[in-house]
Amino acid sequence: MERGLLCLEFKLQLDISMRNNGYFIADIHYSEGMKRAMPTIIEMPKMSDTMDTGTLVAWHKNEGDAIESGEVIAEVETDKATMELEAYESGVLLKILAREGEAVPVGDPLAIVGENADEDIGAMLKTAESKKGAAPAKAVKPAGKAVPAPPADRAAARIEEASAEPAVARSEALARPPAEARPATDRELPAPATGVGPRPTVEAPRDSHRVVASPLAARLAQEEGLNLALIKGSGPGGRIIKRDIERARSEGLAATAPVGLIPAARYEPRAGAEAEAEYEDVPNSPMRKTIAARLADSKSHIPHYYVTVEIDMTQALALRRQLNALEEIKISINDFALKAAALALEKHPLMNASFQGTYIRVYHRIDIGVAVAMEDGLITPVIRNINRKGLRAISEEARELAERARRKRLRPEEFTGGTFTVSNLGMLGVKHFTAVINPPEAGILAIGAVREVPVVEGGEVRVGQRMDATLSSDHRVVDGAQSARFLQDFRFYMENPMTFAL
Numbered sequence: 001m002e003r004g005l006l007c008l009e010f011k012l013q014l015d016i017s018m019r020n021n022g023y024f025i026a027d028i029h030y031s032e033g034m035k036r037a038m039p040t041i042i043e044m045p046k047m048s049d050t051m052d053t054g055t056l057v058a059w060h061k062n063e064g065d066a067i068e069s070g071e072v073i074a075e076v077e078t079d080k081a082t083m084e085l086e087a088y089e090s091g092v093l094l095k096i097l098a099r100e101g102e103a104v105p106v107g108d109p110l111a112i113v114g115e116n117a118d119e120d121i122g123a124m125l126k127t128a129e130s131k132k133g134a135a136p137a138k139a140v141k142p143a144g145k146a147v148p149a150p151p152a153d154r155a156a157a158r159i160e161e162a163s164a165e166p167a168v169a170r171s172e173a174l175a176r177p178p179a180e181a182r183p184a185t186d187r188e189l190p191a192p193a194t195g196v197g198p199r200p201t202v203e204a205p206r207d208s209h210r211v212v213a214s215p216l217a218a219r220l221a222q223e224e225g226l227n228l229a230l231i232k233g234s235g236p237g238g239r240i241i242k243r244d245i246e247r248a249r250s251e252g253l254a255a256t257a258p259v260g261l262i263p264a265a266r267y268e269p270r271a272g273a274e275a276e277a278e279y280e281d282v283p284n285s286p287m288r289k290t291i292a293a294r295l296a297d298s299k300s301h302i303p304h305y306y307v308t309v310e311i312d313m314t315q316a317l318a319l320r321r322q323l324n325a326l327e328e329i330k331i332s333i334n335d336f337a338l339k340a341a342a343l344a345l346e347k348h349p350l351m352n353a354s355f356q357g358t359y360i361r362v363y364h365r366i367d368i369g370v371a372v373a374m375e376d377g378l379i380t381p382v383i384r385n386i387n388r389k390g391l392r393a394i395s396e397e398a399r400e401l402a403e404r405a406r407r408k409r410l411r412p413e414e415f416t417g418g419t420f421t422v423s424n425l426g427m428l429g430v431k432h433f434t435a436v437i438n439p440p441e442a443g444i445l446a447i448g449a450v451r452e453v454p455v456v457e458g459g460e461v462r463v464g465q466r467m468d469a470t471l472s473s474d475h476r477v478v479d480g481a482q483s484a485r486f487l488q489d490f491r492f493y494m495e496n497p498m499t500f501a502l
Contacts, residue, residue, distance in 0.1 A: 039094055039114035039124050041131065044076070044104045045085070048412050050290045051078045053105050056098045057216050058242040064117055065093050074110070075216065075242075079286035081379070081415070082216055082408035085110075092117050097128055100243070101214065101235040103286075108132050213240035219407060220245040287377035295436050302355075303475040306434050309487045313450045313465040316497045327392060334370075334424045335395040337447050337469070339500050340493035341422055342366050342387035348486040352419050354440035355476045369418035369438065370398055372405045380438060381405050382418040391500070426450060432468045442477040445490070446470040467494075 044054050057075040067073055067087045074085040095112040098104045109128040112121050213221070213228055217240045221228050224245065231248045233240035284292070316336050323331050345352045345366050353362045366387045369380030381401035386394060404410050420442075423435045426449035435446040448468040455464030469490065473483045493499060 039091075039112050039119055039121050040089070041109045041124065041128055042088065042111045042113060043131070044098075044106050044108050044110055046106045047076065047078045047083050048081075049416055050294065051106060053103050053286060054078050055103045055286070056100055056110070057082055057214060058100055059096060061093050063093055063096055067091060067093055067113065077214075077216070077286070077408065079290040081405070081410045081412075083411070087113070089113065091115050092119075094119060094121050095125070100241050101239060212238065214242070216408075217241050217245050221248075224249050285376045287374070287379075291377050294439065298437050298439050302437050302439065304434075304437060304472050305475055305480065305483075306470055306472055307480065307483045307487055308432065308468055308470040309491050311467045311469060311491050311494045313467045313494070316494055317450065317465055319497045323391070329392055329395050329399075331391055331395050333426065333450060333467075334422070334447065335391055335398060336494060336497055337424065337445070338368055338370065338383065338386060338394055338398065338422055339389075339391055340490050340497075341420065341445055342368060343493050343500055344486050344489040345420060346387055347489050348482065350478050350482055351443050351473070351486050353442045353477050354419075355442065355474055356440075360477055363419045365419065367417060367419045369415075369421040369441075370401065371421060371423035371435075372402045374406055374408075379405050379410070379415055380418060380421055381410055381415050421445070422447065426467065432470060434470050435472050437472050437474055442474040443483070443486075444472045446472065469494075 047054065055077040057077050059074050061067055061073045067090060069087055069090045071087050072084045073087050073093070076083055076085050091113040092115065093111060094114040094117070096110075097112065098108075098110045104110060109131050112124050112128065114121065213233070214235065218228070220226075220242060221231070221240075226245065226248050228240055231240055231244050232238070233244050235241040235244070313333075316333065320331055320333065320336070345368075349362050350360070352366055353360050365385060367382050367384045368386050369382045371378060371380050381404075383389070383394060383397050383401070389397070401410070401414065405415070418438070418441060421435075421438045421444040423444060424447040425433055426447055429449050431448045431451060433446050433448065435444045437444050446469065448470075450465055450467045452463050453466045454461050455466075469487065471483050471487055473480075478486075
Protein backbone atom coordinates (compact mmCIF):
# COMPACT_ATOMS: atom_id res chain seq x y z
CA MET A 1 0.00 0.00 0.00
CA GLU A 2 1.33 3.41 -0.94
CA ARG A 3 2.03 5.94 1.78
CA GLY A 4 -0.76 8.54 2.01
CA LEU A 5 -1.90 11.53 4.03
CA LEU A 6 -5.43 11.64 5.45
CA CYS A 7 -6.51 15.18 6.46
CA LEU A 8 -9.71 15.31 8.55
CA GLU A 9 -12.03 18.32 8.65
CA PHE A 10 -10.72 19.38 12.04
CA LYS A 11 -7.19 19.24 10.58
CA LEU A 12 -5.97 16.29 12.53
CA GLN A 13 -3.32 14.75 10.31
CA LEU A 14 -2.43 11.09 10.23
CA ASP A 15 0.55 9.73 8.34
CA ILE A 16 -0.40 6.18 7.54
CA SER A 17 2.05 3.57 6.29
CA MET A 18 1.85 -0.15 5.79
CA ARG A 19 4.51 -2.52 6.88
CA ASN A 20 5.23 -6.02 5.65
CA ASN A 21 3.27 -7.59 8.47
CA GLY A 22 0.09 -5.93 7.23
CA TYR A 23 -0.51 -3.60 10.18
CA PHE A 24 -1.11 0.13 9.77
CA ILE A 25 1.07 2.53 11.73
CA ALA A 26 -0.38 6.01 12.31
CA ASP A 27 1.70 9.00 13.33
CA ILE A 28 -0.71 11.53 14.84
CA HIS A 29 0.32 15.16 15.07
CA TYR A 30 -1.41 18.51 15.25
CA SER A 31 -1.51 21.05 12.51
CA GLU A 32 -1.86 24.79 13.04
CA GLY A 33 -5.64 24.36 13.01
CA MET A 34 -5.51 22.23 16.16
CA LYS A 35 -4.05 24.99 18.30
CA ARG A 36 -6.33 26.87 20.66
CA ALA A 37 -8.70 29.28 18.99
CA MET A 38 -7.09 32.69 18.83
CA PRO A 39 -7.56 35.42 19.70
CA THR A 40 -9.46 35.07 23.01
CA ILE A 41 -11.17 37.45 25.41
CA ILE A 42 -10.10 37.83 29.03
CA GLU A 43 -13.19 38.47 31.16
CA MET A 44 -13.56 39.89 34.66
CA PRO A 45 -13.50 36.78 36.89
CA LYS A 46 -15.60 36.31 40.02
CA MET A 47 -12.90 36.56 42.69
CA SER A 48 -15.09 36.24 45.79
CA ASP A 49 -18.48 34.80 46.68
CA THR A 50 -20.02 38.27 47.00
CA MET A 51 -18.28 39.97 44.09
CA ASP A 52 -20.40 41.36 41.25
CA THR A 53 -18.07 44.14 40.07
CA GLY A 54 -14.31 44.59 40.13
CA THR A 55 -12.33 47.81 39.78
CA LEU A 56 -9.32 47.61 37.48
CA VAL A 57 -6.63 49.11 39.72
CA ALA A 58 -3.61 48.72 37.45
CA TRP A 59 -2.37 46.96 34.33
CA HIS A 60 1.07 45.34 34.65
CA LYS A 61 1.24 44.77 30.89
CA ASN A 62 0.81 47.08 27.91
CA GLU A 63 -0.73 46.37 24.54
CA GLY A 64 1.72 44.42 22.41
CA ASP A 65 3.48 42.82 25.38
CA ALA A 66 4.05 39.08 25.50
CA ILE A 67 2.43 37.30 28.46
CA GLU A 68 2.92 33.86 29.96
CA SER A 69 0.27 31.59 31.44
CA GLY A 70 0.08 32.24 35.20
CA GLU A 71 1.82 35.62 34.91
CA VAL A 72 0.23 38.54 36.79
CA ILE A 73 -1.07 41.00 34.21
CA ALA A 74 -3.31 43.28 36.29
CA GLU A 75 -4.61 44.14 39.76
CA VAL A 76 -8.33 44.10 40.52
CA GLU A 77 -10.01 45.56 43.59
CA THR A 78 -13.02 43.52 44.71
CA ASP A 79 -15.45 44.25 47.52
CA LYS A 80 -12.99 42.59 49.93
CA ALA A 81 -9.42 42.82 48.65
CA THR A 82 -7.08 43.98 45.91
CA MET A 83 -6.12 40.84 44.04
CA GLU A 84 -3.76 39.86 41.26
CA LEU A 85 -5.21 38.80 37.92
CA GLU A 86 -3.20 36.06 36.25
CA ALA A 87 -3.14 35.28 32.53
CA TYR A 88 -5.12 32.18 31.61
CA GLU A 89 -2.79 31.34 28.72
CA SER A 90 0.32 32.53 26.95
CA GLY A 91 0.26 34.91 24.01
CA VAL A 92 0.32 38.63 23.21
CA LEU A 93 -1.87 41.29 24.85
CA LEU A 94 -3.49 42.75 21.76
CA LYS A 95 -6.14 45.12 23.16
CA ILE A 96 -7.01 46.47 26.60
CA LEU A 97 -10.76 47.05 26.90
CA ALA A 98 -10.97 48.27 30.51
CA ARG A 99 -9.09 51.31 31.74
CA GLU A 100 -7.40 51.67 35.12
CA GLY A 101 -9.89 52.95 37.68
CA GLU A 102 -12.88 51.52 35.82
CA ALA A 103 -15.44 49.28 37.54
CA VAL A 104 -16.16 46.22 35.39
CA PRO A 105 -19.03 43.78 36.04
CA VAL A 106 -18.16 40.10 36.44
CA GLY A 107 -18.11 38.44 33.01
CA ASP A 108 -17.48 41.65 31.04
CA PRO A 109 -14.41 41.79 28.74
CA LEU A 110 -11.13 43.18 30.06
CA ALA A 111 -8.73 42.52 27.20
CA ILE A 112 -8.04 40.47 24.08
CA VAL A 113 -5.11 38.05 23.89
CA GLY A 114 -3.76 36.68 20.64
CA GLU A 115 -0.97 34.45 19.41
CA ASN A 116 1.01 37.16 17.64
CA ALA A 117 0.95 40.92 17.44
CA ASP A 118 -0.38 41.22 13.86
CA GLU A 119 -3.56 39.15 14.29
CA ASP A 120 -6.84 40.54 12.97
CA ILE A 121 -9.12 41.16 15.96
CA GLY A 122 -11.93 43.00 14.23
CA ALA A 123 -14.40 40.14 14.71
CA MET A 124 -13.26 39.62 18.28
CA LEU A 125 -13.91 43.28 19.12
CA LYS A 126 -17.49 42.86 17.94
CA THR A 127 -17.77 39.75 20.11
CA ALA A 128 -16.43 41.71 23.08
CA GLU A 129 -19.02 44.41 22.45
CA SER A 130 -21.81 41.82 22.48
CA LYS A 131 -20.46 40.29 25.71
CA LYS A 132 -20.43 43.61 27.52
CA GLY A 133 -23.25 43.56 30.04
CA ALA A 134 -24.71 40.39 28.53
CA ALA A 135 -24.50 38.37 31.76
CA PRO A 136 -24.59 40.81 34.68
CA ALA A 137 -23.86 39.51 38.15
CA LYS A 138 -26.56 39.59 40.79
CA ALA A 139 -26.80 43.20 41.87
CA VAL A 140 -26.64 44.36 45.47
CA LYS A 141 -29.22 47.05 46.13
CA PRO A 142 -27.64 50.03 47.89
CA ALA A 143 -29.67 52.40 50.02
CA GLY A 144 -30.83 55.44 48.13
CA LYS A 145 -30.72 56.07 44.40
CA ALA A 146 -28.92 53.67 42.11
CA VAL A 147 -26.17 54.88 39.81
CA PRO A 148 -27.51 54.83 36.23
CA ALA A 149 -25.96 52.28 33.89
CA PRO A 150 -23.81 53.65 31.04
CA PRO A 151 -25.66 54.08 27.74
CA ALA A 152 -25.17 51.19 25.34
CA ASP A 153 -23.97 53.47 22.56
CA ARG A 154 -21.18 54.78 24.79
CA ALA A 155 -19.86 51.27 25.44
CA ALA A 156 -20.16 50.45 21.75
CA ALA A 157 -18.27 53.60 20.85
CA ARG A 158 -15.36 52.57 23.05
CA ILE A 159 -15.07 49.17 21.35
CA GLU A 160 -15.38 50.74 17.91
CA GLU A 161 -12.72 53.27 18.84
CA ALA A 162 -10.39 50.44 19.86
CA SER A 163 -10.78 48.70 16.51
CA ALA A 164 -10.03 51.88 14.56
CA GLU A 165 -6.84 52.90 16.38
CA PRO A 166 -3.38 51.37 16.05
CA ALA A 167 -1.97 49.65 19.14
CA VAL A 168 0.39 52.47 20.14
CA ALA A 169 -2.22 55.19 19.80
CA ARG A 170 -4.69 53.07 21.73
CA SER A 171 -2.19 52.61 24.58
CA GLU A 172 -1.71 56.36 24.82
CA ALA A 173 -5.46 56.89 24.86
CA LEU A 174 -5.78 54.40 27.69
CA ALA A 175 -3.14 56.25 29.66
CA ARG A 176 -5.10 59.53 29.36
CA PRO A 177 -8.80 58.61 29.26
CA PRO A 178 -11.05 61.62 28.61
CA ALA A 179 -13.53 62.04 31.48
CA GLU A 180 -16.48 62.66 29.16
CA ALA A 181 -15.96 59.29 27.41
CA ARG A 182 -16.05 57.28 30.64
CA PRO A 183 -19.21 55.60 31.96
CA ALA A 184 -20.24 56.32 35.53
CA THR A 185 -19.21 53.52 37.88
CA ASP A 186 -19.11 52.74 41.59
CA ARG A 187 -15.52 54.01 41.68
CA GLU A 188 -16.17 57.06 39.54
CA LEU A 189 -19.27 58.80 40.86
CA PRO A 190 -20.39 62.40 40.40
CA ALA A 191 -19.38 64.80 43.16
CA PRO A 192 -21.35 64.01 46.33
CA ALA A 193 -24.51 66.03 46.82
CA THR A 194 -24.88 68.40 49.77
CA GLY A 195 -27.77 70.20 51.38
CA VAL A 196 -27.15 73.26 49.23
CA GLY A 197 -27.45 71.45 45.92
CA PRO A 198 -25.03 69.59 43.62
CA ARG A 199 -21.52 70.83 43.01
CA PRO A 200 -19.97 70.87 39.55
CA THR A 201 -17.55 68.04 38.76
CA VAL A 202 -14.24 69.87 38.56
CA GLU A 203 -10.74 68.90 39.58
CA ALA A 204 -9.77 70.42 42.92
CA PRO A 205 -6.72 72.70 42.82
CA ARG A 206 -3.56 70.93 43.81
CA ASP A 207 -3.09 73.18 46.86
CA SER A 208 -6.51 72.14 48.19
CA HIS A 209 -6.68 70.20 51.46
CA ARG A 210 -8.69 67.51 49.71
CA VAL A 211 -7.02 64.84 47.60
CA VAL A 212 -8.78 61.95 45.88
CA ALA A 213 -6.75 58.76 45.37
CA SER A 214 -7.33 55.05 44.94
CA PRO A 215 -6.65 52.92 48.05
CA LEU A 216 -3.63 51.32 46.34
CA ALA A 217 -2.19 54.72 45.39
CA ALA A 218 -2.70 56.03 48.92
CA ARG A 219 -0.85 53.07 50.40
CA LEU A 220 2.03 53.33 47.93
CA ALA A 221 2.34 57.07 48.59
CA GLN A 222 2.54 56.46 52.32
CA GLU A 223 5.20 53.77 51.84
CA GLU A 224 7.26 56.04 49.57
CA GLY A 225 6.80 59.14 51.73
CA LEU A 226 5.17 61.09 48.90
CA ASN A 227 2.88 64.09 49.37
CA LEU A 228 -0.30 63.37 47.41
CA ALA A 229 -1.12 67.09 47.22
CA LEU A 230 1.88 67.52 44.90
CA ILE A 231 0.87 64.71 42.54
CA LYS A 232 -1.40 65.26 39.56
CA GLY A 233 -3.82 62.40 39.06
CA SER A 234 -4.39 60.85 35.64
CA GLY A 235 -7.37 58.74 36.69
CA PRO A 236 -11.08 59.58 36.33
CA GLY A 237 -11.81 63.14 37.48
CA GLY A 238 -8.18 63.71 38.47
CA ARG A 239 -8.07 60.67 40.74
CA ILE A 240 -4.53 59.64 41.71
CA ILE A 241 -3.80 56.03 40.71
CA LYS A 242 -0.82 53.69 40.84
CA ARG A 243 0.97 54.94 37.73
CA ASP A 244 0.90 58.52 39.10
CA ILE A 245 2.72 57.33 42.24
CA GLU A 246 5.30 55.51 40.14
CA ARG A 247 5.86 58.63 38.02
CA ALA A 248 6.22 60.82 41.12
CA ARG A 249 8.71 58.36 42.60
CA SER A 250 10.83 58.43 39.45
CA GLU A 251 10.74 62.25 39.48
CA GLY A 252 11.94 62.29 43.10
CA LEU A 253 9.00 64.11 44.66
CA ALA A 254 9.79 64.61 48.35
CA ALA A 255 7.37 64.22 51.20
CA THR A 256 6.12 67.29 53.04
CA ALA A 257 3.55 67.81 55.77
CA PRO A 258 0.69 65.25 55.83
CA VAL A 259 -2.34 66.16 53.77
CA GLY A 260 -6.02 65.31 54.10
CA LEU A 261 -6.59 62.16 52.05
CA ILE A 262 -9.92 60.83 50.86
CA PRO A 263 -9.61 57.29 49.51
CA ALA A 264 -12.70 55.82 47.88
CA ALA A 265 -15.85 56.58 49.89
CA ARG A 266 -13.98 57.97 52.91
CA TYR A 267 -15.45 61.08 54.54
CA GLU A 268 -13.54 64.15 55.62
CA PRO A 269 -15.18 67.43 56.72
CA ARG A 270 -14.97 70.26 54.23
CA ALA A 271 -13.84 73.82 54.77
CA GLY A 272 -15.19 77.17 53.64
CA ALA A 273 -18.66 77.57 52.18
CA GLU A 274 -19.13 73.80 51.85
CA ALA A 275 -18.92 73.47 55.65
CA GLU A 276 -22.24 75.33 55.92
CA ALA A 277 -24.12 72.56 54.09
CA GLU A 278 -26.53 70.60 56.26
CA TYR A 279 -25.35 67.24 54.95
CA GLU A 280 -23.13 65.51 52.43
CA ASP A 281 -23.83 62.25 50.55
CA VAL A 282 -20.72 60.06 50.51
CA PRO A 283 -20.77 57.20 47.94
CA ASN A 284 -20.51 53.68 49.35
CA SER A 285 -17.42 51.66 48.50
CA PRO A 286 -17.91 48.11 47.11
CA MET A 287 -16.90 46.71 50.51
CA ARG A 288 -19.43 48.90 52.35
CA LYS A 289 -22.19 47.81 49.96
CA THR A 290 -21.39 44.15 50.60
CA ILE A 291 -21.35 44.65 54.36
CA ALA A 292 -24.67 46.47 54.23
CA ALA A 293 -26.32 43.74 52.16
CA ARG A 294 -24.95 40.74 54.09
CA LEU A 295 -25.51 42.05 57.59
CA ALA A 296 -28.97 43.42 56.81
CA ASP A 297 -29.81 39.94 55.52
CA SER A 298 -28.29 38.40 58.66
CA LYS A 299 -30.32 40.51 61.07
CA SER A 300 -33.48 40.10 58.99
CA HIS A 301 -33.39 36.32 58.61
CA ILE A 302 -31.30 34.94 61.48
CA PRO A 303 -32.99 34.98 64.91
CA HIS A 304 -30.17 36.34 67.07
CA TYR A 305 -29.96 36.02 70.84
CA TYR A 306 -27.13 37.02 73.16
CA VAL A 307 -25.47 35.45 76.21
CA THR A 308 -22.71 37.19 78.22
CA VAL A 309 -20.21 35.94 80.81
CA GLU A 310 -17.61 37.77 82.89
CA ILE A 311 -14.16 36.18 82.90
CA ASP A 312 -11.39 36.44 85.49
CA MET A 313 -8.30 37.31 83.44
CA THR A 314 -5.73 37.17 86.24
CA GLN A 315 -4.10 33.91 85.13
CA ALA A 316 -4.24 34.74 81.43
CA LEU A 317 -2.51 38.09 81.95
CA ALA A 318 0.18 36.52 84.13
CA LEU A 319 0.88 33.77 81.57
CA ARG A 320 0.92 36.29 78.76
CA ARG A 321 3.60 38.34 80.54
CA GLN A 322 5.73 35.23 81.01
CA LEU A 323 5.38 34.11 77.38
CA ASN A 324 6.11 37.56 75.99
CA ALA A 325 9.25 37.77 78.10
CA LEU A 326 10.53 34.64 76.34
CA GLU A 327 9.04 34.78 72.84
CA GLU A 328 10.01 37.04 69.98
CA ILE A 329 6.37 36.96 68.82
CA LYS A 330 4.16 38.86 71.25
CA ILE A 331 1.06 36.91 72.27
CA SER A 332 -2.14 38.97 72.57
CA ILE A 333 -5.30 38.47 74.60
CA ASN A 334 -7.05 37.89 71.29
CA ASP A 335 -4.76 34.92 70.62
CA PHE A 336 -5.83 33.42 73.95
CA ALA A 337 -9.49 34.00 73.04
CA LEU A 338 -9.09 32.33 69.63
CA LYS A 339 -7.49 29.22 71.13
CA ALA A 340 -10.05 29.00 73.95
CA ALA A 341 -12.93 29.39 71.47
CA ALA A 342 -11.51 26.61 69.28
CA LEU A 343 -11.27 24.21 72.24
CA ALA A 344 -14.81 25.10 73.35
CA LEU A 345 -16.08 24.46 69.82
CA GLU A 346 -14.59 20.95 69.98
CA LYS A 347 -16.83 20.23 72.97
CA HIS A 348 -19.92 21.92 71.48
CA PRO A 349 -20.09 21.00 67.78
CA LEU A 350 -23.53 22.61 67.27
CA MET A 351 -21.86 25.99 67.73
CA ASN A 352 -19.60 25.00 64.83
CA ALA A 353 -22.49 24.52 62.42
CA SER A 354 -24.81 26.28 59.98
CA PHE A 355 -28.54 26.24 59.25
CA GLN A 356 -29.28 24.73 55.82
CA GLY A 357 -33.08 24.89 55.66
CA THR A 358 -34.13 21.26 56.04
CA TYR A 359 -31.03 20.23 58.00
CA ILE A 360 -28.18 21.54 60.15
CA ARG A 361 -24.66 21.11 58.79
CA VAL A 362 -22.14 20.33 61.56
CA TYR A 363 -18.54 20.94 60.47
CA HIS A 364 -15.75 18.55 61.43
CA ARG A 365 -13.15 21.25 60.83
CA ILE A 366 -12.81 24.32 63.05
CA ASP A 367 -11.95 27.38 60.96
CA ILE A 368 -12.34 30.61 62.92
CA GLY A 369 -12.68 33.99 61.24
CA VAL A 370 -10.95 36.94 62.91
CA ALA A 371 -12.76 40.25 62.39
CA VAL A 372 -10.30 42.88 61.10
CA ALA A 373 -11.29 46.56 60.88
CA MET A 374 -10.26 48.36 57.70
CA GLU A 375 -10.51 51.97 56.62
CA ASP A 376 -13.63 51.38 54.54
CA GLY A 377 -15.15 48.31 56.18
CA LEU A 378 -14.58 44.98 57.85
CA ILE A 379 -13.24 41.61 56.72
CA THR A 380 -12.78 38.26 58.48
CA PRO A 381 -9.65 36.34 57.43
CA VAL A 382 -9.89 32.69 58.48
CA ILE A 383 -7.42 30.62 60.53
CA ARG A 384 -7.86 27.00 59.39
CA ASN A 385 -7.84 24.05 61.79
CA ILE A 386 -7.12 26.44 64.61
CA ASN A 387 -7.83 23.83 67.29
CA ARG A 388 -4.70 21.95 66.17
CA LYS A 389 -2.40 24.97 66.49
CA GLY A 390 -0.53 26.40 69.45
CA LEU A 391 -0.61 29.98 70.72
CA ARG A 392 2.56 30.99 68.86
CA ALA A 393 1.30 29.65 65.52
CA ILE A 394 -2.09 31.29 66.03
CA SER A 395 -0.46 34.61 66.92
CA GLU A 396 1.82 34.59 63.87
CA GLU A 397 -0.95 33.62 61.45
CA ALA A 398 -3.49 36.08 62.88
CA ARG A 399 -0.97 38.92 62.71
CA GLU A 400 0.09 38.10 59.14
CA LEU A 401 -3.51 37.74 57.91
CA ALA A 402 -4.58 41.00 59.56
CA GLU A 403 -1.68 42.87 57.98
CA ARG A 404 -2.47 41.60 54.49
CA ALA A 405 -6.18 42.22 55.05
CA ARG A 406 -5.53 45.90 55.74
CA ARG A 407 -3.46 46.08 52.55
CA LYS A 408 -6.27 44.25 50.69
CA ARG A 409 -3.92 41.44 49.70
CA LEU A 410 -5.90 38.42 50.89
CA ARG A 411 -6.71 35.57 48.54
CA PRO A 412 -10.38 34.42 48.39
CA GLU A 413 -9.64 31.17 50.21
CA GLU A 414 -8.21 33.19 53.10
CA PHE A 415 -11.43 35.06 53.93
CA THR A 416 -14.14 32.55 52.99
CA GLY A 417 -15.37 29.26 54.45
CA GLY A 418 -15.15 30.09 58.16
CA THR A 419 -17.23 28.06 60.62
CA PHE A 420 -17.24 30.55 63.54
CA THR A 421 -16.06 34.14 64.13
CA VAL A 422 -14.36 36.05 66.95
CA SER A 423 -14.60 39.86 67.05
CA ASN A 424 -12.50 41.84 69.55
CA LEU A 425 -13.00 45.54 70.32
CA GLY A 426 -11.20 45.38 73.64
CA MET A 427 -8.11 47.13 72.27
CA LEU A 428 -10.35 50.16 71.63
CA GLY A 429 -11.52 50.27 75.24
CA VAL A 430 -14.97 48.79 74.56
CA LYS A 431 -16.27 47.02 77.66
CA HIS A 432 -19.20 45.15 76.13
CA PHE A 433 -20.84 44.82 72.71
CA THR A 434 -22.94 42.42 70.65
CA ALA A 435 -21.85 41.28 67.19
CA VAL A 436 -23.91 40.39 64.12
CA ILE A 437 -23.60 36.77 62.94
CA ASN A 438 -21.64 36.27 59.73
CA PRO A 439 -23.85 33.96 57.58
CA PRO A 440 -23.99 31.01 57.29
CA GLU A 441 -22.23 30.54 60.64
CA ALA A 442 -24.26 29.83 63.78
CA GLY A 443 -22.37 32.13 66.14
CA ILE A 444 -19.95 34.97 66.70
CA LEU A 445 -18.09 35.78 69.93
CA ALA A 446 -17.62 39.44 70.92
CA ILE A 447 -14.63 40.13 73.20
CA GLY A 448 -14.46 43.29 75.34
CA ALA A 449 -11.63 45.05 77.13
CA VAL A 450 -9.84 43.70 80.19
CA ARG A 451 -10.55 46.14 82.99
CA GLU A 452 -9.73 46.60 86.67
CA VAL A 453 -12.82 46.22 88.86
CA PRO A 454 -13.48 45.82 92.61
CA VAL A 455 -13.92 42.13 93.46
CA VAL A 456 -15.34 40.80 96.75
CA GLU A 457 -13.75 37.55 97.95
CA GLY A 458 -13.98 36.17 101.50
CA GLY A 459 -15.57 39.34 102.73
CA GLU A 460 -12.72 41.49 101.43
CA VAL A 461 -12.56 43.84 98.49
CA ARG A 462 -9.61 43.63 96.12
CA VAL A 463 -8.73 44.75 92.61
CA GLY A 464 -9.55 42.14 89.97
CA GLN A 465 -9.00 41.83 86.20
CA ARG A 466 -12.25 41.10 84.36
CA MET A 467 -13.34 40.77 80.71
CA ASP A 468 -16.81 40.39 79.19
CA ALA A 469 -17.46 37.93 76.36
CA THR A 470 -20.82 37.95 74.55
CA LEU A 471 -21.95 35.14 72.27
CA SER A 472 -24.43 35.89 69.46
CA SER A 473 -26.19 32.64 68.45
CA ASP A 474 -28.54 31.51 65.70
CA HIS A 475 -31.64 30.26 67.53
CA ARG A 476 -32.48 27.97 64.61
CA VAL A 477 -29.32 25.97 65.37
CA VAL A 478 -28.65 26.29 69.10
CA ASP A 479 -30.78 27.14 72.14
CA GLY A 480 -29.89 29.30 75.12
CA ALA A 481 -28.70 26.49 77.38
CA GLN A 482 -26.29 25.21 74.72
CA SER A 483 -24.82 28.67 74.24
CA ALA A 484 -24.45 29.07 77.98
CA ARG A 485 -22.57 25.76 78.26
CA PHE A 486 -20.28 26.81 75.41
CA LEU A 487 -19.48 30.03 77.28
CA GLN A 488 -18.85 28.09 80.48
CA ASP A 489 -16.15 26.07 78.75
CA PHE A 490 -14.76 29.16 77.01
CA ARG A 491 -14.49 30.87 80.40
CA PHE A 492 -12.81 27.79 81.91
CA TYR A 493 -10.08 27.80 79.26
CA MET A 494 -9.53 31.56 79.56
CA GLU A 495 -9.27 31.35 83.33
CA ASN A 496 -6.99 28.30 83.16
CA PRO A 497 -4.77 29.04 80.14
CA MET A 498 -2.10 26.51 81.14
CA THR A 499 -4.49 23.83 79.85
CA PHE A 500 -3.72 24.87 76.26
CA ALA A 501 -0.51 26.90 76.48
CA LEU A 502 1.82 23.89 76.60
